[in-house]
Amino acid sequence: MDNRDIKSFKGVWVFAEQRQGVLTPVVIELLGEGKKLASKIGVELCAFLAGDNVDDLIPELIQHGADKVYYVNNKLLHNYTTDGYAKVLEKAVEEYKPEIILIGATHIGRDLAPRIASKLNTGLTADCTKLEIDEEDGKLLQTRPAFGGNLMATIICPETRPQMCTVRPGVMDKAIKDTSKTGDIIDVKVDLSEDDIRTEVLDIIKIKKDMIPLTDADIIVSGGMGIKNADGFKLLKELADILGGTIGASRATVDAGWIDRSRQVGQTGTTVRPKVYIACGISGAIQHLAGMQDSGIIVAINTNPNAPIFDVADYGIVGDIYEVVPQLIELLKDGARLEELFNKG
Amino acid sequence: MILKKEHELLRKTIRDFVEREMSTYPDEVDKTGKIPEEVIDKLVKYKFISSIIPKEYGGAGADYVSYAIIMEEISRRCASTGTYITAGSSLVALPLVNFGTPEQKEKYLRPLAEGKYVGSFGLTEPGAGSDAGAGQTIAIDKGEYYELSGRKCFITNAPICDFAIISAMTDKSKGTKGISTFIVESKWDGFSVGAHEDKMGIRGTETSDIILDKVKVPKSNLLGGEGRGFKIMLNTLDYGRIGVAAQALGVAQGALDEAIKYTQERIQFNRPLAKFQNTQFTIADMATKVQAARLLVYDAAMKKDSGGVPGLESAMAKYYAAETANEVAYKALQLHGGYGYIKDYPIERIYRDARILSIYEGTSQVQQMVIAGHVIKK
Amino acid sequence: MRIIVCAKQVPDTTEVRIDPKTNTLIRDGVPSILNPDDANALEAALTIKDKLPDTIVSVISMGPPQAENMLRECLAMGADEAYLISDRAFGGSDTWATSNALASACRKLKDYDFIFGGRQAIDGDTAQVGPQTAEKLGIPQITYVQDIVLNDDNTVTVQRQLEDGYEVIKVKSPAMLTAVKELNSPRYMSVDRIFEAMKMDITRWNINDLDVSPTDVGLKASPTRVYKSFTPPAKGNSVMLEGSVKDMVEQLAVKFKHHHII
Numbered sequence: 002m003d004n005r006d007i008k009s010f011k012g013v014w015v016f017a018e019q020r021q022g023v024l025t026p027v028v029i030e031l032l033g034e035g036k037k038l039a040s041k042i043g044v045e046l047c048a049f050l051a052g053d054n055v056d057d058l059i060p061e062l063i064q065h066g067a068d069k070v071y072y073v074n075n076k077l078l079h080n081y082t083t084d085g086y087a088k089v090l091e092k093a094v095e096e097y098k099p100e101i102i103l104i105g106a107t108h109i110g111r112d113l114a115p116r117i118a119s120k121l122n123t124g125l126t127a128d129c130t131k132l133e134i135d136e137e138d139g140k141l142l143q144t145r146p147a148f149g150g151n152l153m154a155t156i157i158c159p160e161t162r163p164q165m166c167t168v169r170p171g172v173m174d175k176a177i178k179d180t181s182k183t184g185d186i187i188d189v190k191v192d193l194s195e196d197d198i199r200t201e202v203l204d205i206i207k208i209k210k211d212m213i214p215l216t217d218a219d220i221i222v223s224g225g226m227g228i229k230n231a232d233g234f235k236l237l238k239e240l241a242d243i244l245g246g247t248i249g250a251s252r253a254t255v256d257a258g259w260i261d262r263s264r265q266v267g268q269t270g271t272t273v274r275p276k277v278y279i280a281c282g283i284s285g286a287i288q289h290l291a292g293m294q295d296s297g298i299i300v301a302i303n304t305n306p307n308a309p310i311f312d313v314a315d316y317g318i319v320g321d322i323y324e325v326v327p328q329l330i331e332l333l334k335d336g337a338r339l340e341e342l343f344n345k346g
Numbered sequence: 347m348i349l350k351k352e353h354e355l356l357r358k359t360i361r362d363f364v365e366r367e368m369s370t371y372p373d374e375v376d377k378t379g380k381i382p383e384e385v386i387d388k389l390v391k392y393k394f395i396s397s398i399i400p401k402e403y404g405g406a407g408a409d410y411v412s413y414a415i416i417m418e419e420i421s422r423r424c425a426s427t428g429t430y431i432t433a434g435s436s437l438v439a440l441p442l443v444n445f446g447t448p449e450q451k452e453k454y455l456r457p458l459a460e461g462k463y464v465g466s467f468g469l470t471e472p473g474a475g476s477d478a479g480a481g482q483t484i485a486i487d488k489g490e491y492y493e494l495s496g497r498k499c500f501i502t503n504a505p506i507c508d509f510a511i512i513s514a515m516t517d518k519s520k521g522t523k524g525i526s527t528f529i530v531e532s533k534w535d536g537f538s539v540g541a542h543e544d545k546m547g548i549r550g551t552e553t554s555d556i557i558l559d560k561v562k563v564p565k566s567n568l569l570g571g572e573g574r575g576f577k578i579m580l581n582t583l584d585y586g587r588i589g590v591a592a593q594a595l596g597v598a599q600g601a602l603d604e605a606i607k608y609t610q611e612r613i614q615f616n617r618p619l620a621k622f623q624n625t626q627f628t629i630a631d632m633a634t635k636v637q638a639a640r641l642l643v644y645d646a647a648m649k650k651d652s653g654g655v656p657g658l659e660s661a662m663a664k665y666y667a668a669e670t671a672n673e674v675a676y677k678a679l680q681l682h683g684g685y686g687y688i689k690d691y692p693i694e695r696i697y698r699d700a701r702i703l704s705i706y707e708g709t710s711q712v713q714q715m716v717i718a719g720h721v722i723k724k
Numbered sequence: 725m726r727i728i729v730c731a732k733q734v735p736d737t738t739e740v741r742i743d744p745k746t747n748t749l750i751r752d753g754v755p756s757i758l759n760p761d762d763a764n765a766l767e768a769a770l771t772i773k774d775k776l777p778d779t780i781v782s783v784i785s786m787g788p789p790q791a792e793n794m795l796r797e798c799l800a801m802g803a804d805e806a807y808l809i810s811d812r813a814f815g816g817s818d819t820w821a822t823s824n825a826l827a828s829a830c831r832k833l834k835d836y837d838f839i840f841g842g843r844q845a846i847d848g849d850t851a852q853v854g855p856q857t858a859e860k861l862g863i864p865q866i867t868y869v870q871d872i873v874l875n876d877d878n879t880v881t882v883q884r885q886l887e888d889g890y891e892v893i894k895v896k897s898p899a900m901l902t903a904v905k906e907l908n909s910p911r912y913m914s915v916d917r918i919f920e921a922m923k924m925d926i927t928r929w930n931i932n933d934l935d936v937s938p939t940d941v942g943l944k945a946s947p948t949r950v951y952k953s954f955t956p957p958a959k960g961n962s963v964m965l966e967g968s969v970k971d972m973v974e975q976l977a978v979k980f981k982h983h984h985i986i
Contacts, residue, residue, distance in 0.1 A: 125819065343981045
């Protein structure tokens with residue numbers, strides 16, 4: 002394969018990551034974004050699916066926009082392994098030559114993508130938050146945050162193909178399902194043996210979380226150092242429960258051991274786009290803002306009127322959360338009073 | 347101030363240590379009266395506690411600038427921990443380093459450096475504070491051993507120490523020339539400690555009297571020869587002062603940090619306090635004095651490291667840094683207003699901690715005497 | 725046993741600020757630090773050395789001459805030796821080109837059992853150099869490592885972090901492992917080691933010392949290019965609620981109702 006023969010590469014591929022036979026949510030987002038890119042260039046949108054008897058995922062991929070599904074079915078692909086998956090994807094790319102490959106920036110995607118890019122000696126852009134097609138020559142413009150979100154960089158891969166990127170989960174719009182849509186299935190044969198796989202997966206442990214995952218929440222009540230101690234999260238939980246939301250946290254509170262790391266919002270934690278984000282006692286370090294500033298409505302409560310969080314907030318309250326939040330909880334519980342205030346305007 | 351690369355690295359790692367290990371810790375230490383063992387273990391492991399003890403005896407074998415950096419950065423967060431370090435790494439270590447025999451060093455200095463022993467330094471007596479020559483503790487030569495009797499007071503680490511450096515009169519008639527210094531193990535018969543002192547500040551350190559009732563001290567535990575005690579004590583205090591001066595600098599910087607933080611957050615008349623000129627002038631004053639103290643402290647340390655005897659410099663540094671710590675803590679608390687008077691803000695503790703600095707290891711007035719002695723030539 | 729640790733000197737991005745007037749990055753005065761995940765990688769290697777004192781921990785870094793300061797830190801933490809790959813020819817390398825240089829340096833060191841690196845560097849956040857280097861060396865990789873157990877038979881059993889749990893994976897040496905911060909808590913530099921580290925030699929390698937050609941490294945060889953860079957636009961339609969706490973809370977609750985939040 003001559004990776005510099007740009008014209009010989011065609012089509013947009015989405016890596017259909019699955020774990021234990023279930024598609025990872027980001028795949029539907031990649032299909033949504035991939036469709037836009039494919040339409041713009043005028044090529045097919047394809048999904049690449051690898052696994053052990055995961056045939057029943059194929060219709061889902063087609064109905065979410067894939068014109069073709071390249072499928073590698075092999076019992077050695079039962080669990081994800083770098084070696085196994087990298088080999089089959091590499092062989093498929095060499096045979097079918099896609100011009101763009103989108104991979105979810107998950108813990109699996111970010112393991113697999115660089116390995117393949119290195120095998121194929123082509124470029125890879127990590128953790129993209131925006132993808133566009135250059136009007137002039139149809140190349141992929143891949144935009145991603147750098148310097149902890151302080152800087153955005155648009156990366157191109159001008160001379161080699163495929164153009165590869167991992168895409169941050171939760172950023173792209175999901176593909177709309179069309180149950181009437183049909184597509185082709187291409188059975189990809191790859192000679193994979195046990196010797197190819199040098200790691201042995203002994204176990205996969207799931208850790209149950211008792212709270213709604215951040216990425217699934219419509220409303221997030223988030224706490225920063227302004228809550229002063231771990232107990233502050235109890236107060237925020239009370240507010241979140243009333244609103245039907247969940248708890249988020251700044252990095253500093255996680256580092257202080259006040260709350261589990263899975264709650265961390267921001268550049269190094271989870272990027273969230275809830276309908277409502279209520280920042281309590283969060284000053285708004287750029288790393289934090291990078292992870293939440295695309296939220297629908299942002300409310301900020303902070304004692305410091307100069308806190309950067311107010312720059313991204315839709316509504317700001319200068320005050321101590323221990324005064325503001327209890328009063329807010331009380332008012333939200335009082336339906337009649339709320340109605341009265343609302344009617345008063 | 348431009349420091350050498352190794353000193354910059356040291357400051358960086360100490361700051362990292364303070365940030366990661368001591369973030370919520372000064373309040374706990376102040377309340378519980380104890381420094382957590384896991385922190386002490388780490389102070390030992392990374393040789394933060396043994397910076398000036400030679401390598402051959404398990405210390406870091408570093409210099410006084412390093413010692414000052416450790417004292418400044420640790421005390422900036424927690425003065426009690428600073429006191430714990432200076433009690434071990436200078437007051438107890440220095441007499442052993444400078445006057446101990448190889449056997450004494452092996453037996454006491456090494457375990458001190460390795461954190462196996464805690465030491466204390468017993469000079470002050472109820473009737474002899476700044477006036478060391480008025481000491482009542484006596485050591486009687488019994489041929490095979492010395493018999494020590496007397497009482498030492500305000501001794502840091504006394505309740506937890508394994509041994510103490512004790513000064514006692516071997517010949518009362520000779521005044522200060524009759525003072526000798528002994529290494530006394532706390533497990534020996536006749537060694538006991540008094541009640542816990544309920545102190546105003548540096549409450550994380552344990553302080554009490556040491557009571558000696560006919561304690562039999564082997565001749566091999568006499569330090570530096572009979573009658574050399576006063577010289578040992580002065581020598582120890584001359585150099586130890588650099589550590590306490592650095593501690594005072596750290597406390598002053600810590601108080602300044604709190605003032606800057608608070609005045610930027612606190613809103614009155616719709617503006618942060620830091621926007622008012624009075625605040626700005628006060629903080630400018632504080633910052634300038636802290637920096638002046640810093641220059642004095644590191645000047646004394648550098649003089650010692652280059653082979654000089656910084657008697658005058660260390661007295662000036664200790665005097666000025668201690669007074670500055672008190673002044674800056676006072677002003678920082680004042681800027682906090684009522685909130686400074688309650689325990690929710692660190693400045694309340696810092697203010698109490700600062701108070702000891704112009705008292706122990708030579709009061710400000712003793713430092714003034716030392717300074718005057720140097721500059722007013724007879 | 726020899727463990728190679730790949731480390732990078734990075735600007736402390738938590739200290740990077742935006743100039744509100746020009747909307748550009750203020751890089752002046754931003755301290756350079758050992759990349760945090762790389763510190764976890766080094767700690768993992770030193771933990772093994774604590775148990776098996778014959779272990780040689782070799783740190784390699786690609787970067788400008790100033791990266792020597794960061795390597796001194798690694799030595800002061802307890803690494804045995806340090807190598808700095810530094811040459812103008814490497815300037816502008818993307819992750820592919822960087823991995824060519826690092827892989828070449830690892831090959832030159834030979835006889836390594838494991839290569840540890842951080843999962844990603846905080847200035848780029850790509851998490852690509854580790855896997856790409858492993859591929860160039862033809863050795864297996866495990867990324868997102870949060871626990872390492874060294875077995876007797878030249879294998880390690882590691883926990884690989886997932887979004888909702890972890891995998892337990894076994895791999896035989898040689899292998900590349902990339903560390904996340906949950907792996908351990910990096911040690912501090914000890915006072916004595918700091919002074920020793922200042923006296924230790926740091927080996928400098930330029931392009932001629934490595935088996936790479938100008939088509940493998942540097943800006944021109946890199947498959948990716950920066951097309952443009954810009955600072956993210958700030959949002960700016962804040963409504964600051966005013967009045968007493970009670971007033972502000974009431975206004976907010978009304979807004980909630982307007983937006984059908986409640």
